Amino acid sequence: MADSISAVSHWLERLSALHRNLMRRFAAEEGLQLVHVEILQYLTVCNRYSDTTQTISEYLGQTKGSISQSLGHLEENGFIKRSQDKVDKRVFHLALTAKGNSVALRMLNSINLEGADKLEPALKTMLASIQKKNGLKGFGTCQSCKFNQSPGKNSFVCGLTNEKLSVDDVKKVCKEHEPLVSGE
Amino acid sequence: MADSISAVSHWLERLSALHRNLMRRFAAEEGLQLVHVEILQYLTVCNRYSDTTQTISEYLGQTKGSISQSLGHLEENGFIKRSQDKVDKRVFHLALTAKGNSVALRMLNSINLEGADKLEPALKTMLASIQKKNGLKGFGTCQSCKFNQSPGKNSFVCGLTNEKLSVDDVKKVCKEHEPLVSGE
DNA sequence: TCAAATCAGTTTCGATTCGATACTATTAAT
């Protein structure tokens, strides 16, 4: 009997709904849509390989056309700014403005998840398992990525791009992330 | 430093997004919208006090007008059926048809959350805490509800409605749920 | 070399949802 699986799925569903309700409520107070604050939050955690329209659409699971519209709205209202990639001129990098950053931070603080710290390791494991099973991109940080190399203390290099990464860089979320160890 | 809080919120956000993506993908395969399968899933777990338009709108955090529309669509296409309450004629109870139930079950199985069982207690605690902190309804099961009374083995009574509850009843989710012990 | 294929991103379109408001019908309160 898949009773325990059903139960977990139900709790997860409930947690999802709850979390989204809180986000939506916050968004409404700011005159924004849910998807807008989801984008702002994502931009606070993603690295420079993952701050594009395409990547956001993969992360949030919506079409890039739809995301493109939302990004247009966010830029018009001064929450984000775009900058064209120096090398590949098709690519535009997205970044939070001071205004956008402030909204994202306030949201993080308003959605208080007291006592949830203990959940973090289990959540990460669970995420990795779900992503793997469904053939979805990783979106993890360099610390747990097999491409990350550390030739010295506080010195990092991405084995995929061969670029040097700062201490802050390796804390961010990357679309190319692949887990170090294959977790069962 | 709210570093750990931010991290958990981020993982939760990611888990939310992922879970919704899987649900949306499944919904699309069935020719349904995300909200439709969310409703179907909810109807598999809610009890007879919680199977109404109003309650679903509270659970999913959307207006009852919007939910009413979606319910209309689901009924037209034979996924659910309505029945008027015998006592209060304003109320209509919702139930899954065989077709609707089959869809909900297939979704549960398709969204495989292997290894997640260990998360369940922590998830429940976390949910209760979030709900309490934000003044939201509980949506828990009778087992953890302060209204639930058990005069004998496998015999249950709801102290709120004074109705007898079956063994199956007390496993379901209720909008009137209030936790037994005040967590934290 | 240069045409074809691919890719990032935008635009446009129709369908659908969403929230707000007004509305009907039933029940509860005074």
Next chain:
DNA sequence: ATTAATAGTATCGAATCGAAACTGATTTGA
């Protein structure tokens, strides 16, 4: 009996969503 509250529906405008067509830049490969 009148009034207020509640469950649910209907309607409307705004916004999202996915699909598809469309730029412009990059890569492929013959």
